[in-house]
Amino acid sequence: AGPEKERGPSLVLQPAxxxxxxxxxxxxx
Structure with missing residues (x-):
């Protein structure tokens, strides 16, 4: 789950x- 947290901004723009x-x-x- 570490790497995913590093992409925080991207996840906010693309929650899907x-x-x-x-x-x-x-x-x-």
Missing amino acids: AKTETDEVFCDAL
Whole structure:
């Protein structure tokens, strides 16, 4: 989750992208 926090500004502009990334990350696990 560290790297995702570093992209804070990007996540604010694209909240949907964060959700998709989280889903893909969970699927990878």
